[in-house]
Amino acid sequence: MDIFEKISSLAKRRGFIYQGSDIYGGLAGTWDYGPLGVELKRNIKNEYWKTMVQMRDDVVGIDAAIIMSPKVWEASGHLESFSDPLVECKKCHHRFRADTIIDEVKLKAKDFSITDYACPDCSGELTEPKTFNLMVETYLGVVEGEKLKTYLRGEITQGVHVNFKNVLSSSRVKLPFGIAQVGKAFRNEITPGGFTFRSREFEQMELQFYVKPNDEESMKWFEYWKEERRKWYLSLGMREENLQFKKHNQLAHYAKAAYDVEYNAGGDWKEMEGIHHRGTWDLSRHEQFSKQDMTYFDEESKERYTPMVIETSGGVDRATLFFLMDAYYEEEIKDGDVRTVLKLHPKLAPYKAAVFPLLANKPELVEKARGIYDKLKCDWMIAWDERGNIGKRYRTQDEIGTPYCFTVDFETLENDTVTVRNRDTMTQERIKISEIYDFIKNKLQ
Numbered sequence: 001m002d003i004f005e006k007i008s009s010l011a012k013r014r015g016f017i018y019q020g021s022d023i024y025g026g027l028a029g030t031w032d033y034g035p036l037g038v039e040l041k042r043n044i045k046n047e048y049w050k051t052m053v054q055m056r057d058d059v060v061g062i063d064a065a066i067i068m069s070p071k072v073w074e075a076s077g078h079l080e081s082f083s084d085p086l087v088e089c090k091k092c093h094h095r096f097r098a099d100t101i102i103d104e105v106k107l108k109a110k111d112f113s114i115t116d117y118a119c120p121d122c123s124g125e126l127t128e129p130k131t132f133n134l135m136v137e138t139y140l141g142v143v144e145g146e147k148l149k150t151y152l153r154g155e156i157t158q159g160v161h162v163n164f165k166n167v168l169s170s171s172r173v174k175l176p177f178g179i180a181q182v183g184k185a186f187r188n189e190i191t192p193g194g195f196t197f198r199s200r201e202f203e204q205m206e207l208q209f210y211v212k213p214n215d216e217e218s219m220k221w222f223e224y225w226k227e228e229r230r231k232w233y234l235s236l237g238m239r240e241e242n243l244q245f246k247k248h249n250q251l252a253h254y255a256k257a258a259y260d261v262e263y264n265a266g267g268d269w270k271e272m273e274g275i276h277h278r279g280t281w282d283l284s285r286h287e288q289f290s291k292q293d294m295t296y297f298d299e300e301s302k303e304r305y306t307p308m309v310i311e312t313s314g315g316v317d318r319a320t321l322f323f324l325m326d327a328y329y330e331e332e333i334k335d336g337d338v339r340t341v342l343k344l345h346p347k348l349a350p351y352k353a354a355v356f357p358l359l360a361n362k363p364e365l366v367e368k369a370r371g372i373y374d375k376l377k378c379d380w381m382i383a384w385d386e387r388g389n390i391g392k393r394y395r396t397q398d399e400i401g402t403p404y405c406f407t408v409d410f411e412t413l414e415n416d417t418v419t420v421r422n423r424d425t426m427t428q429e430r431i432k433i434s435e436i437y438d439f440i441k442n443k444l445q
């Protein structure tokens with residue numbers, strides 16, 4: 001089994017992620033997050049918000065509508081060029097992204113003959129590549145024939161740019177400043193796959209950071225955000241050797257620089273986030289199409305200009321998938337006995353701790369443990385388990401990434417102490433019940 005298969009199997013078995021519309025045979029490219037997945041994903045989004053908005057004086061957040069005026073997508077260029085090259089097999093009619101079959105450089109230069117390639121599924125003949133727009137269409141309105149054709153947003157970015165002036169006039173921001181957003185995006189991907197890696201519905205976490213239109217200064221901000229984003233993944237426990245930056249060699253005509261943050265997914269480097277210097281493109285285009293002034297008046301220099309933008313655009317689902325992969329270990333404990341453990345950072349772990357009574361049939365243990373559990377759950381997601389033997393319960397918590405298990409045993413009844421078992425080291429120590437709260441709190445710093 002490769003790492004994608006291992007993670008998708010664990011994800012389904014333990015309630016992290018299920019195939020969307022599973023009981024109807026599944027809807028390709030859609031995923032549902034289960035009881036543990038929703039916690040992990042929410043923790044990732046909360047950490048993002050804390051770092052990128054809450055802890056900063058120069059970034060504010062917004063939450064824009066998913067459905068926007070179709071004019072937005074004209075202005076952004078999505079209707080014209082947000083597409084992938086598609087080839088179809090003339091025999092089995094399977095469709096593929098042409099760049100997964102034909103070398104990307106040759107494809108762009110149109111320097112190839114399609115007859116040199118064959119369908120990966122049945123070796124049939126392929127059609128010439130044609131452009132396939134990824135925007136998902138939708139219709140608004142009630143009168144047939146008068147419905148407005150629009151789109152589910154293909155990226156969350158444009159909701160920020162169209163609100164640039166609203167944020168300027170309604171808050172106290174001054175350049176340089178950023179607007180962050182987290183939310184759903186939709187793309188009619190030709191070949192969704194790699195578990196949640198390429199989905200048709202997914203979430204993005206983005207920052208649009210507006211700076212003076214000065215090449216040198218804006219490049220400093222670009223480098224700054226590149227490093228900040230790297231540090232964020234590392235601060236949540238992602239292993240340094242599994243992260244790298246990949247420079248884009250071919251840039252859009254308006255872009256000044258672009259890098260991908262890549263994750264090493266079982267030996268294959270995959271894009272997790274993009275850091276883009278987009279020049280003044282987005283605001284200028286919205287100014288052109290909306291006929292609204294999108295410039296900024298600089299009180300200090302008394303100049304009016306269109307700011308440049310540095311964008312950091314990460315996928316929440318990809319981060320969730322790669323945090324899971326990064327935390328996944330199969331460890332031999334003794335004599336071929338292997339445990340599966342998710343060494344998730346406590347900040348990301350779905351449950352911050354578990355509380356157990358040693359034995360389920362001893363009411364005095366259950367009652368004592370229940371008291372601890374009821375208090376802790378006011379502040380954190382805490383697991384409760386009283387079934388089976390204690391070793392099995394530890395294993396279950398290991399597999400879902402719970403960093404600490406507190407067990408109430410007979411000694412607890414004598415001296416108000418519990419054992420705390422560490423997921424990663426499997427060691428145990430005794431602490432006072434009164435110390436549990438601070439113990440967990442310290443691990444979440």
Ligand code: GAP
Binds near residue numbers: 198200
């Ligand atoms: N606003 C810029 C933008 O959307 P992008 O590189 O197309 O740039 C940014 O997307 C991030 O969104 C990617 O790095 C990836 O993490 C995530 N993403 C893009 N397409 C995705 C898909 N089909 N499924 C899951 N995540 C996706």
